[in-house]
Amino acid sequence: MLRMTLNPRSTLVQQVISQLSEQIQAGEWPVGAKIPTEPRLVELLGVGRNTVREAVRALTHAGVLECVQGSGTYVRSTDELTGVVARKFGAAEVGHTIEVRRALEVEAARLAALRRTPEDLDRLDAALTARDAAWATGDTDIFVEADADLHVAVVAAAHNPMLAELYASVGAAIRASVAAAVGPAMRAGTHIDHGRLVAAVRDGDADRAAHEAGRFLEPPTRE
Amino acid sequence: MLRMTLNPRSTLVQQVISQLSEQIQAGEWPVGAKIPTEPRLVELLGVGRNTVREAVRALTHAGVLECVQGSGTYVRSTDELTGVVARKFGAAEVGHTIEVRRALEVEAARLAALRRTPEDLDRLDAALTARDAAWATGDTDIFVEADADLHVAVVAAAHNPMLAELYASVGAAIRASVAAAVGPAMRAGTHIDHGRLVAAVRDGDADRAAHEAGRFLEPPTRE
DNA sequence: CAGCCTAGAATCATGGGACGATTTATGGTG
DNA sequence: CACCATAAATCGTCCCATGATTCTAGGCTG
Numbered sequence: 001m002l003r004m005t006l007n008p009r010s011t012l013v014q015q016v017i018s019q020l021s022e023q024i025q026a027g028e029w030p031v032g033a034k035i036p037t038e039p040r041l042v043e044l045l046g047v048g049r050n051t052v053r054e055a056v057r058a059l060t061h062a063g064v065l066e067c068v069q070g071s072g073t074y075v076r077s078t079d080e081l082t083g084v085v086a087r088k089f090g091a092a093e094v095g096h097t098i099e100v101r102r103a104l105e106v107e108a109a110r111l112a113a114l115r116r117t118p119e120d121l122d123r124l125d126a127a128l129t130a131r132d133a134a135w136a137t138g139d140t141d142i143f144v145e146a147d148a149d150l151h152v153a154v155v156a157a158a159h160n161p162m163l164a165e166l167y168a169s170v171g172a173a174i175r176a177s178v179a180a181a182v183g184p185a186m187r188a189g190t191h192i193d194h195g196r197l198v199a200a201v202r203d204g205d206a207d208r209a210a211h212e213a214g215r216f217l218e219p220p221t222r223e
Numbered sequence: 224m225l226r227m228t229l230n231p232r233s234t235l236v237q238q239v240i241s242q243l244s245e246q247i248q249a250g251e252w253p254v255g256a257k258i259p260t261e262p263r264l265v266e267l268l269g270v271g272r273n274t275v276r277e278a279v280r281a282l283t284h285a286g287v288l289e290c291v292q293g294s295g296t297y298v299r300s301t302d303e304l305t306g307v308v309a310r311k312f313g314a315a316e317v318g319h320t321i322e323v324r325r326a327l328e329v330e331a332a333r334l335a336a337l338r339r340t341p342e343d344l345d346r347l348d349a350a351l352t353a354r355d356a357a358w359a360t361g362d363t364d365i366f367v368e369a370d371a372d373l374h375v376a377v378v379a380a381a382h383n384p385m386l387a388e389l390y391a392s393v394g395a396a397i398r399a400s401v402a403a404a405v406g407p408a409m410r411a412g413t414h415i416d417h418g419r420l421v422a423a424v425r426d427g428d429a430d431r432a433a434h435e436a437g438r439f440l441e442p443p444t445r446e
Numbered sequence: 447c448a449g450c451c452t453a454g455a456a457t458c459a460t461g462g463g464a465c466g467a468t469t470t471a472t473g474g475t476g
Numbered sequence: 477c478a479c480c481a482t483a484a485a486t487c488g489t490c491c492c493a494t495g496a497t498t499c500t501a502g503g504c505t506g
Contacts (some may be wrong), residue, residue: 009490010486011487012488012489013280013489014489017284019374022301030485031461035501037456037457037458038457041459043370044353047489047490048488048491049491049492050273050276050488050489050490050491051488051489051490052279053273053458053459054277054280054488055280056275056458057236057277057278057280057281058280058283058284058285059279061237061240061281061282061284061285062281062284062285063479067457067458067459068457068458068497068498069457069458069459069496069497069498070456070457070458070496070497070498070499071456071457071458071498072456072457072458072497072498073457073458080307080311081307081308081311084285084304084307085304088303088304088388089385089388092384092385096383096384096385096386096391097385098384099330099334099381099383100327100330100383100385100386100389102330103326103327103329103330103331103386104323104326104327106326106329106330107322107323107325107326109330111322128496157297158322160319160322160323161315161319162312162315162319162320162322162323163319163322163323163326165311165312166389183363184483234458234459234460235459235460236459236460260485260486260487261486262485262486270460270461271459271460271461271462272461272462272463273459273460273461273462274459274460274461276487276488277459277460290486290487290488291465291468291469291486291487292468292469292486292487292488293467293468293469293470293485293486293487294468294469294470294485294486294487295469295485295486295487296486296487
């Protein structure tokens, strides 16, 4: 049993939570995998069963784990931000979610224009090509996914992990709640040429990149 | 004891978590207040102590509650997003946090210009006046707070609760981690006239409002 | 032999009790 | 009044027992 000798700073449960989080973060138990059973964790961590249960329950509420009675406990996500955002904004209006996405994407495009590396440009080109190919297939699902990939690539090129994680969480929230309703809408605005955004990023023109990014999500009109 | 007859959808612990969250959200136990002791909650909710403890632990990990051994359990925040953001981005670089703030503020300014009500304008004027007054005092702490109030007012005028909550969470994260370090920096950029932002919002000029909002946080230069 | 169905095992959910650790309140003593 | 020791209150950890649910293996039936 690997005792937690270091960091006597906090309670045992907190230490167990940290330990489990780190092992999940490290990929020891990938998403979808089953973590050891409660009695097994008890002997692995050298703590009582209640302690294990409280830690598991905390991570379950955070969206990281999922317990299935009679089966086991599984890893649902490596990131608890997504779960919280989904729980908090799951019932949010689609329009509000779109506006938040727009806020993040515009700033991301501006930063991407300033910081993109050659690797970023390669990835952007690949995503743009894949998006065009997906468009050609006429399959809405495939296209929506390819479109999302391109936007994710833009955000990644901004080299701001905080921005990227927030964007991913918001994206997951919108997808979880109203994927079907948004699909057609996104498709309608599809004729906008994403190539101009990529070109602006390549040129390092921050203002133009931001402007192009903002065009994808229709600026709201006065109510 | 108020049995939870409705919503037999999930586990007991989840129901207790929801129950506690709702009562906290409803203001029954304000922030800083002590919630009933574990034995008291047991008889109030009609569940076992382990169930209560697991629910409390989940909310503790989420940043909503805080347990102090020997004293009691207290309400730390009504919003778990802030806690998660702080835990996840507490060690983030200040520059990255600023960029996220900028993203949210610029879009908020744009939306505020389109949606502001007369009440919003009154609040903006008041915040602007208070900010100028705070500036005149020369007290950095007071000024920083007044400055933050103005920006919060702008975000509130956007009438997008999701945007507002994200902004508040990010703001709390930056304040918790490096309040001291940011204070002087904000003060340095202070000479920028916030009155022009408020004026743009009043005029309903979205592009100008967005541009003015973006000026406060220096656009990053190429690395 | 294939398919279904039941009995058992495995696993999590809940409840209860006990003791230690820490904080707070209480009361005594100088 | 100030200080300190004791007691009470409260959370932290652990253990055990039982119920509910899911999975699995084996047998039964056609």
